[in-house]
Amino acid sequence: MGFKALITLWLVPALTLTKQEMVAVNVSPHITAECGKPVILRCNVTSKSPDELEVKIMEWSQNKMLLCSVNSSGEITTQNKLSPFRCEYKDQQLSLIFQNVQPMESGRANPYMCKLKSNQGAAHAYSRLELEECCGTVEPILTSREPGCTFTHVHPDGDVHWFLGSRLISDGSLQNVSKRVEDGGWLTISSYLDRPRSDVPYNCSLKSTTSDRYIASTLVTRKALFKNLRGDASSLTVTSLKMILYISVSLIVTVK
Ligand SMILES: *[C@@H]1O[C@H](CO)[C@@H](O)[C@H](O)[C@H]1NC(C)=O
Ligand SMILES: *[C@@H]1O[C@H](CO)[C@@H](O)[C@H](O)[C@H]1NC(C)=O
């Protein structure tokens, strides 16, 4: 009895091993996507006898949701999904290409799986996509009495720190912070400092909780409002200049 069990135990791993050795898929187990940049997940087939290998189907999926597949004729079928991606197939390599990765599509908990079915057996492998820290935009809030600022398109999370000159005034206290999760898993973080506005600019900075680095900052001051007005004034001047030019040209034409 014990002997028989031992034989069965011995046989099972041996069989799996031969099958695994015949054909395998290779992926990069960890891929880091830079914020806003395209990223490619590649999946290669390796076989002990590549000349006799016939791919029946190869596919990329995530959380059991099929993204794209290629059949034995090399025809790619892509499933509809919110964010844009495409698949390419060449020389027994199926690539999954994202133009722009959203936080929701990344992370250790949501690995991508490449699966192969062939005349030499089946194989699969996982690729984990990590999105680097991002902060799309930061804007001072000019409408309220207290200085405020808003960070949008943030990933993963961050703490708002307020400086006056180089002095840290607030790393959590003295401020009202609101965080909102937007489509795709992006965070919008707003903070109001419990201090009056000053002529010396406050520096509103976002410190990433993963890297402990400042990933975005802006200066918030009364002057910011004046700066904007001056910007408008200069564009007005350009318009007036164009107008004068137009009138002069019209005059020349009329005189002629
Ligand atoms: C797939 O194969 C190509 C060409 O041999 C190689 O450049 C690439 O690094 C491979 N990719 C993976 C994920 O193994
Ligand atoms: C592969 O897919 C294409 C398009 O869907 C289809 O026309 C073709 O018959 C398929 N080939 C096989 C062998 O299933």
Ligand SMILES: *[C@@H]1O[C@H](CO)[C@@H](O)[C@H](O)[C@H]1NC(C)=O
């Ligand atoms: C922060 O929120 C509290 C409670 O909602 C409020 O009393 C306080 O005035 C707020 N402070 C700022 C700076 O907005």
Ligand SMILES: *[C@@H]1O[C@H](CO)[C@@H](O)[C@H](O)[C@H]1NC(C)=O
């Ligand atoms: C604000 O302060 C942070 C941290 O000291 C610094 O990294 C950043 O450059 C400052 N930003 C501005 C706009 O001065």
